[in-house]
Amino acid sequence: MTVSTPARIRIFDTTLRDGEQSPGFTMGAAQKVAFARALEELGVDVIEAGFPNSSPADYSAVQTIAREIRACTIAALARCHPADIDACAGALQHAHAPRIHVFISTSPLHRQHKLGMSRAQVLEHAVMGVSRARLHVDDVEFSAEDATRTEREFLVEVFEAAIEAGATTLNVPDTVGYATPGDMRALFDYLRSHVRGAERVVFSAHCHDDLGLGVANSLAAIEGGARQVECTINGIGERAGNAAMEELAMALKVRGAYYGADTGLDTRKLLATSRLLSRITGMQVQRNKAIVGLNAFAHESGIHQHGMLKHRDTYEIMRPQDVGWEDSQLVLGRHSGRAAVADRVRRLGYVLDDAQLDQLIVDAKALTQTQHVVTDRDLQRLVEGEAFGQGWRIAGMRLADEGGAAHARVELSDPSGRHVTQGAEGEGPVEALFAALSHATGVGFVLETYEVHSMGMGADARGEANLSARIDGELVTGQGTSRDVLQASAIAWLDVANRVLRERQPLREAVVA
Incomplete structure (x- = not known):
């Protein structure tokens, strides 16, 4: 019996570019570099470090990542504009394995309403972009933006021209998450059989999640012959996000016999990388998120x-x-x-x-x-028959903003029923509130996560707060609900504090029957 070798799928991570440019996920240069190191340890093949010509900060971040990361290909994004491409070349000059990633929209909708270009003009710009990038680097990726809504015959024409101009990777983006898995597999089958020179390039898929199909479409593209997938940690990205790397990697690992493909990732580091991104951006994944959510196992x-x-x-x-x-x-x-x-x-x-x-x-x-x-x-x-007391409870609280500083005063009922009042100040109301609670209870801990959101609508809406802290290596979570979101936050904080206080109480010697 012959056992075939699984196809090797390149993982192209675009967390630092597509993910970072989405609202709420902006990272500083130092944070980008720290995350790039984590991606290198995870084993991704390509890190898209940014869009150098978009800002001096992005240029500097790409330049630093290119200098420091040696085990991955470092890609930089450019429109098919000379200035964009030259900025990529400058930022990547110290990269061990540089790639310039050029793109232009190809769909009739984008040609008419975004670019104001004809087919011939789009084709001309695509060839120029790839050719100019090849003057700087040997590894050039070309993306046909909105490819899944582009006429197939024109997509073939553009890709053939890109290959002739020197592209080594052809990317097929489902830019607005419109495709279905059936569409994606059929499209990749069609392109690989109709594009002249297809055997000389790697076909790539870049799927957005607007219909919740980002990972499914990426897997379908692999079935159709894609050998690179563009994705992000935690699925972050424009609008509803991109295909989530952790889900894609584990689908290929768990269902390896079906897909006949695998990645080079050290999947044991997926959770740590996910949590690093959450700490950097302040955006937590939902508890029931596949693979990395708190409830996943x-x-x-x-x-x-x-x-x-x-x-x-x-x-x-x-x-x-x-x-x-x-x-x-x-x-x-x-x-x-x-x-x-x-x-x-x-x-x-x-x-x-x-x-x-x-x-x-x-x-x-x-x-x-x-x-x-x-x-x-x-x-x-x-x-052991010990009764649990009620712990610390909120009896009252007042918050005020005086002279640019936030002040909080809390009245608490301690486990014995005695009332304690304590005040504190901070840079904001939440910081001041948590400081007052800490002073009153004698409990201190550093929050790992803190989230608030609304439950219900209109007059019946209530605020819910969720927070967590790592205490002695264990993740301790707390939750609170109230019509006032700050009171909900206080209840959640005390939920954790009461658990900490119970843990501090010595247990009697266990008696085993």
């Missing part, structure tokens, strides 16, 4: 937990360690079942009879009314 449902305890493959199609997680999580919450609680208690070294286990489950369920999950420490205290 977490199970709370009793039915799912029971299956996981029997055989993990019942509810997981990949190992969490393969993408950077330490392990799966059987989260004990209000939906957890008897089997999961029994297993967790047994792992903690306790042996309970049926009546004791039943009581523990009742107590644990009651605890989920005031906190979202029940930790091992919580279970230990419940087994």
Whole structure:
């Protein structure tokens, strides 16, 4: 039996260019360089470092990345304009493996309304762009912007001209996320069979996610013969974003027998890279995000937990360690079942009879009314019969802006019911509020994430705050809801603080039955 070697898919990361230019994701030069190093460690093939002619800051960032990153091809973007191309050449002059990426719109909609050009003019600019880029570097990528809405015969004509001018990679962008997987596979099949010289170039796909099909379309392009995929960490990018690298890479790994293709990524570093991007941009991924979301390998449902305890493959199609997680999580919450609680208690070294286990489950369920999950420490205290107090609670709060500084004064009820009042100031109301809470409770921690959003609409809308902190290596999360978003933030902060205080209380020596 002959086993074929999987096709090698180049990963072209455009987080620093397409991703960074989208609203809310702007990065500083130092942040770009730090993230480029992470991409190098991850093992991406090409890093699109930026658009040098767009600003002096972008030029400088591309120049620094080109100088410092040695294990990847460094690409810079240019329109088919001489000034853009020459700026790329200047920024890339110290790159170990430079690539100039030139593009021009080709669809009738863009030709008419964006460029005001005829087919012949677009063709002329494409040839000029590729030819000029080849004067500077040997590796030139050409993109036909809005390719999926371009007439097929014209796309063939433009690509043939780009090859003759010296392009080494031809990119087929689904610029507005309009295509379907069937469209993408058929288009790549058509181009590879109709473009003269197709065997001399690498075909690439760049898919946006406007219809939620970015990854699916990228996989379909691979089925059609694409051997480079352009994507971003966490799927960031214009509008709804780009194909998410972590999802694409793991789809190829998990379904390798189907696709017959794989990447050169060290997928164990996907989670760390995702989290670095979140810290840099301040934009967190949703909890249920595939691969890198907090719930990606977490199970709370009793039915799912029971299956996981029997055989993990019942509810997981990949190992969490393969993408950077330490392990799966059987989260004990209000939906957890008897089997999961029994297993967790047994792992903690306790042996309970049926009546004791039943009581523990009742107590644990009651605890989920005031906190979202029940930790091992919580279970230990419940087994040992310790009652949980109510912890610190908000009794009142006042915020004011005086002389350019924000002031917060909080009144709290401590676990014994005594009231404590404390004030603090900060550069903004949230900073001042959290400082006052810290002074009042004696608890301090550095936030890793902080998010607020609205629940509901109109007069019934409520604010929800979610935050997390890494304490002794463990990620501790808190949540609060209120009609006032700052009060919701205070409740979420105290949710974490109360957990920290419980963790500090010494446990009695465990007695194993």
